[in-house]
Amino acid sequence: MKPSEPGTIDLKVLLASNIHEIKNLLLQLMLRLDTMDSASADVIDARLLCRRVNDRMVRMLLLYELQTDTLQLNLIAHNPADFIDDFVRNATALAGGRFIIERRADAMPDYWFFDRELVEMALLNAVHNALRYARQRIVIGAAGAGNSLMLSVDDDGTGYPQPVLEQKQEIRALKSNNGSGMGLFFARMIAEAHTNKDRRGALILHNKEGDSGAVFTLQLP
Amino acid sequence: MNDFSKKRALIIDDSPAMCSSLRMTLNNFGITRCETSNSANEAIFRIRQREFDIIVCDYCLGEGSDGQQILEQLRRSAMIAQSVVFLMVTAERDYEKVVSCAEFAPDDYLLKPFTAETICVRLERIFEKKLQFAQLYQLIADGKAEQALAECDRMLALKNKFAMDLIRMKGELLIALNRPDAAKKLYEEIIAARAIPWARLGLAKSLNLAGEPEAAIETLELVIGETPHYLEAYDTLARTHENQGNLQLAQEILEKAVAVSPQSLSRQSAMGEIAYRNGDLAKAAKAFGTVVDKGKYSYFRNHKDFISLSRVLMEEGKHDTALCTIADARRNFDSTPELDLASSVMESLIHHAGRETVQSGQALSRALEIKAQHGLSLADSIAVDLAKVCFLNGKEEEARELVKEMISNFYEDEKIQSAVRGMLDDIGRSGESQALIDNSINEVIKLNNEGVMRAKNGDLAGSVDLLVTASKRMPQNVQVALNAAQALIVESDRNGWNGENMRLAAQLLANHAEQHGNLEKFQKISRLHKDIRLKYGIAGNETK
Numbered sequence: 056m057k058p059s060e061p062g063t064i065d066l067k068v069l070l071a072s073n074i075h076e077i078k079n080l081l082l083q084l085m086l087r088l089d090t091m092d093s094a095s096a097d098v099i100d101a102r103l104l105c106r107r108v109n110d111r112m113v114r115m116l117l118l119y120e121l122q123t124d125t126l127q128l129n130l131i132a133h134n135p136a137d138f139i140d141d142f143v144r145n146a147t148a149l150a151g152g153r154f155i156i157e158r159r160a161d162a163m164p165d166y167w168f169f170d171r172e173l174v175e176m177a178l179l180n181a182v183h184n185a186l187r188y189a190r191q192r193i194v195i196g197a198a199g200a201g202n203s204l205m206l207s208v209d210d211d212g213t214g215y216p217q218p219v220l221e222q223k224q225e226i227r228a229l230k231s232n233n234g235s236g237m238g239l240f241f242a243r244m245i246a247e248a249h250t251n252k253d254r255r256g257a258l259i260l261h262n263k264e265g266d267s268g269a270v271f272t273l274q275l276p
Numbered sequence: 277m278n279d280f281s282k283k284r285a286l287i288i289d290d291s292p293a294m295c296s297s298l299r300m301t302l303n304n305f306g307i308t309r310c311e312t313s314n315s316a317n318e319a320i321f322r323i324r325q326r327e328f329d330i331i332v333c334d335y336c337l338g339e340g341s342d343g344q345q346i347l348e349q350l351r352r353s354a355m356i357a358q359s360v361v362f363l364m365v366t367a368e369r370d371y372e373k374v375v376s377c378a379e380f381a382p383d384d385y386l387l388k389p390f391t392a393e394t395i396c397v398r399l400e401r402i403f404e405k406k407l408q409f410a411q412l413y414q415l416i417a418d419g420k421a422e423q424a425l426a427e428c429d430r431m432l433a434l435k436n437k438f439a440m441d442l443i444r445m446k447g448e449l450l451i452a453l454n455r456p457d458a459a460k461k462l463y464e465e466i467i468a469a470r471a472i473p474w475a476r477l478g479l480a481k482s483l484n485l486a487g488e489p490e491a492a493i494e495t496l497e498l499v500i501g502e503t504p505h506y507l508e509a510y511d512t513l514a515r516t517h518e519n520q521g522n523l524q525l526a527q528e529i530l531e532k533a534v535a536v537s538p539q540s541l542s543r544q545s546a547m548g549e550i551a552y553r554n555g556d557l558a559k560a561a562k563a564f565g566t567v568v569d570k571g572k573y574s575y576f577r578n579h580k581d582f583i584s585l586s587r588v589l590m591e592e593g594k595h596d597t598a599l600c601t602i603a604d605a606r607r608n609f610d611s612t613p614e615l616d617l618a619s620s621v622m623e624s625l626i627h628h629a630g631r632e633t634v635q636s637g638q639a640l641s642r643a644l645e646i647k648a649q650h651g652l653s654l655a656d657s658i659a660v661d662l663a664k665v666c667f668l669n670g671k672e673e674e675a676r677e678l679v680k681e682m683i684s685n686f687y688e689d690e691k692i693q694s695a696v697r698g699m700l701d702d703i704g705r706s707g708e709s710q711a712l713i714d715n716s717i718n719e720v721i722k723l724n725n726e727g728v729m730r731a732k733n734g735d736l737a738g739s740v741d742l743l744v745t746a747s748k749r750m751p752q753n754v755q756v757a758l759n760a761a762q763a764l765i766v767e768s769d770r771n772g773w774n775g776e777n778m779r780l781a782a783q784l785l786a787n788h789a790e791q792h793g794n795l796e797k798f799q800k801i802s803r804l805h806k807d808i809r810l811k812y813g814i815a816g817n818e819t820k
Contacts, residue, residue: 075336078367082389083297089392090304102391109389116369129372130470132440141397148393165439168470172369172387251470 074112081109099151103186106149106179113176114241121244128173128248132166135204139197142175146182146195154189159196167204169249169275174206177242177258181208181271184238188212188269202254202276209270214262242273251276280306280399284327287312288319288343289334289365298332298365301392316341320575323355330399331356333382335366335374341574343382344374345539349576351380358413361402363395377473377506405438412445419793425449447478453794456486473503480512489516507533507540514550523554534563541567541574545581552588561588568601572608579605579615583658586622595630599623613650617643618658624665633669640669657695664699676712683716685752720750724759731763736770739763740777747784754792757784762801765808773812781805 085105091098120126143158150156178195185193189210196207219239242258249256254276261270285307289295295312302310307330313319316337323331333343343364350356364371364385375381383402386395406413412431415424428446432439443466450459459482466475476499483492496513499506510533517526530547537543548563564585571577582605589598602619609615624639643662659682666675679696686692693713700709723746731739743760750756764781768774785802792798809815 075367078388079291079294082367083293085389085391086297086301090300105389127373129369129376130472131372131376134437137401137437141394141401144397145391145393148391165435165437168472170372172372 074116077112078109081105081112094152096151099149102151103149103183107183110176110180110183110238114237117173117241117244126248128170130168130170130249132168133171134165135163135167135197135199135206136160138171138175139195139206142178143195146179146193149182150186150193154186155192157192157194159194161196161198162200163197164199164204167199167275168251169204170245173245173248174273174275177245177273178206178208178271180238180242184271185210185212185269200274203256204275205272206275207270207272209263209268211268213268214266215260215269220260220262242271246273246275249275281308283307283329284309285311285330285332286319286322286328287332288314288316288337288346290314290336290338291334294334301395302330302332304392305396316346317573317575319346320350320355323350324575328356328360330361330363332363332365332395335364335368335371335385342539344371344378347382348378348380353576358417359406359410361399361406363398363402373503373505377503377508379508405441408436408438409441416445416449419789421449421452421794422799425453444474444478447475451478451481451485454485456482460486471502473499473506473509477506477509477512480509480516484512484516484519489520492516505536507537507543510536511543511546514546518550523550526550527554527556527559531559538566541571541576541581545578545584548581548584548588552584557588557592561585561592564588568604577608579609579618580656582608583618583622586626587657587661590622590626590629595626598626602626613646617646617650617662620646621658621662621665624669625661628665628668636665637669640665640671644671644674660692660695660699663696664703667703667705679712680716680719681750683713684720685750720746720753720756724756727759727763731766736763736767740767744780751787754788754795754798757788758795758797758801761785762804765801765804769808769811773814778805778809778814 085102088098088102088105117126139158139160143156147156182193182195185208189212192211194207194209196205196209198205198207219236239258239260246256246258256276257274259270259272259274261272262268263270280302285302287295287298287302287310289298289312292312292314295314299310299312311322311328313322319331319333322328333346335343337343337346343366347362347364350362356362362382364375364382365388366385367388369387371385371387375385383405384398386398408431412424412427415421415427425446428442428449432442432446436442443462447459447462450456450462460479463475463479463482466472467479476495480492480495480499483489483495493513493516496509496516499509500513503509510529514526514529514533517523517529527547527550530543530550534540534544534547544563544567548560548567551557551563552560564581567581568577568585571581582601586598586601586605589595589601602622605615606619620639620643624636624643627633627636627639643665647662659678663675663678663682666672666678682692682696696713697706697709700706700712723742727739727743727746729739730736730742740760740763743756743763747753747756747760761781761784764774764777764784768778782805785798785805788798
């Protein structure tokens with residue numbers, strides 16, 4: 056076959072079909088891992104790695120959408136209690152028995168409109184961080200607060216360092232491609248992309264009293 | 277946790293490797309009865325063969341078909357029950373846009389990649405919902421909209437996590453029950469909290485129902501502006517323009533919808549139809565050509581598209597191609613009286629256009645023979661064509677009889693009247709059209725009135741006789757059928773139980789239940805039927 060003219064290659068189509076392929080392969084890999092013994096430390100690590108590979112790929116796509124101004128959320132009504140239950144089950148599988156994962160829910164509305172996949176990704180990132188810094192306990196919570204839904208992940212580690220709380224870390228991360236700062240940047244982007252009429256979502260980071268743990272909260276209108 | 281071991285699953289994915297991965301995963305949580313298909317057609321073949329409880333389908337199936345099309349075709353043709361779980365699997369975040377605006381959404385969807393845990397949890401959730409909604413689905417399937425509405429309200433009064441789904445169903449029921457004011461209020465309340473596209477569409481439908489087409493159009497344009505991929509909004513907008521008599525605008529809107537989603541063949545077909553009515557033969561030919569071509573290997577292809585294509589080709593003067601298309605239809609479909617009739621009518625028309633009078637006459641004789649033999653009474657363009665070709669072949673009496681039959685069967689249908697009028701204009705008989713149409717309508721009204729009058733004057737037997745005969749002559753005419761049913765039931769009420777009459781009444785009601793079950797008069801007579809049955813202590817003999 057004659058190679059086509061360089062100008063005729065549709066880079067976008069090529070990229071899209073490759074990403075499609077990677078996702079399919081990744082799914083097969085993840086399902087294969089899930090059929091293996093879940094107590095083995097290697098399998099647990101491999102699962103985490105899969106998650107991280109996927110995470111990076113989704114970030115790449117989000118960056119592209121952000122760049123081309125095509126980021127569009129899929130706001131569908133979900134039951135927050137179910138969402139948190141599912142999420143806790145997934146997080147527990149990821150933690151593989153090394154941490155206690157607790158679920159906490161207060162005054163939850165019957166339904167809330169949010170982009171399930173993106174919010175899950177943002178929370179999952181917080182869980183990845185917590186798995187690194189927590190001593191033994193991670194609490195995943197959901198609460199209705201007036202006209203917002205608050206979804207949170209907190210741990211019993213040493214809390215966020217000051218530059219993170221001041222968002223300096225996120226800015227630095229974008230310049231140097233630093234892992235955790237990048238995750239927070241995306242979480243903030245996802246939260247802020249959630250809007251309802253004139254209200255906008257937010258990412259709230261703070262530490263528990265006496266720096267006894269970090270609290271990551273997504274506030275969704 | 278659900279017991280999955282009794283469930284039967286079908287996995288649809290074009291990649292065999294993916295199929296086996298998914299099958300292994302399902303096996304691991306107990307679903308051992310698991311089949312796989314690598315293409316849409318194979319999947320449909322399997323679904324026709326046996327019932328599945330769970331269908332896991334990949335969105336991207338390659339080569340011009342996607343999972344959403346399969347889902348819509350399955351749900352629209354009621355090939356799978358509401359209780360069947362349909363789970364879409366997709367690598368495309370874009371699919372979310374599709375699903376948020378789909379007329380038929382899957383029970384849930386999973387973005388690749390996902391864990392075995394996730395698919396298991398999602399399946400459990402879906403079954404939980406199906407269980408809660410089982411009664412509601414049954415009521416809707418039985419056409420009991422009123423009771424379904426009450427069930428929605430009952431479920432909403434309890435704290436329910438599926439409240440949004442219930443509200444959405446409630447809105448659709450209110451529209452089906454022709455209660456625009458209540459529907460409008462419901463949708464406006466949702467929109468006040470959040471501008472959800474389906475609520476806007478529902479509002480537009482309520483406005484249409486309330487006789488406010490301008491407001492409906494404004495709402496629909498807003499929806500399309502904000503969610504340009506919301507195809508159902510285009511369909512509704514096109515229909516609104518069509519009802520307003522703006523066929524040109526309707527065509528433009530459908531063209532836009534086709535551009536957004538060229539995959540949907542039913543919409544292409546609707547576009548072709550309206551382009552044909554607008555005299556835009558080139559676009560009509562292109563649309564029907566696409567439908568015939570792309571649908572060639574689909575289970576859901578329809579011979580009517582071949583017929584429509586051939587009609588357009590004939591009018592473009594391409595007589596040979598038009599005949600070839602009919603031959604194609606005969607080759608591609610099992611022979612049914614409908615197909616045979618439609619093909620013969622077209623052949624007769626094409627031959628006539630090509631001045632081959634003998635062949636035209638032969639084809640026409642065949643068509644009339646099939647019609648007489650099977651007593652088909654058709655509401656579509658083929659019926660109009662048949663009358664036309666009768667006129668053209670000098671069979672005026674038959675032609676007038678056909679027109680009369682059409683008009684009296686569908687005498688409240690503006691579209692059919694205008695199609696008949698157009699046909700008569702076409703063959704230079706405009707002068708006859710008003711008299712022919714008016715006479716047919718008047719005859720029905722006279723007959724109806726006469727029947728009702730006889731009953732009032734105490735001649736119940738005479739009334740039954742007249743109305744039952746009339747209802748046999750024009751089986752699609754709902755008013756005649758309802759009056760006949762009423763006369764039959766009243767006869768039993770007055771003169772004692774008459775099993776045969778009551779069965780006939782039930783049959784007449786059943787014939788119109790699907791399309792007119794929500795009419796007030798229909799429900800009144802259904803209740804009357806039940807009351808009289810109870811009066812004589814006869815158990816329900818619901819005639820299907």
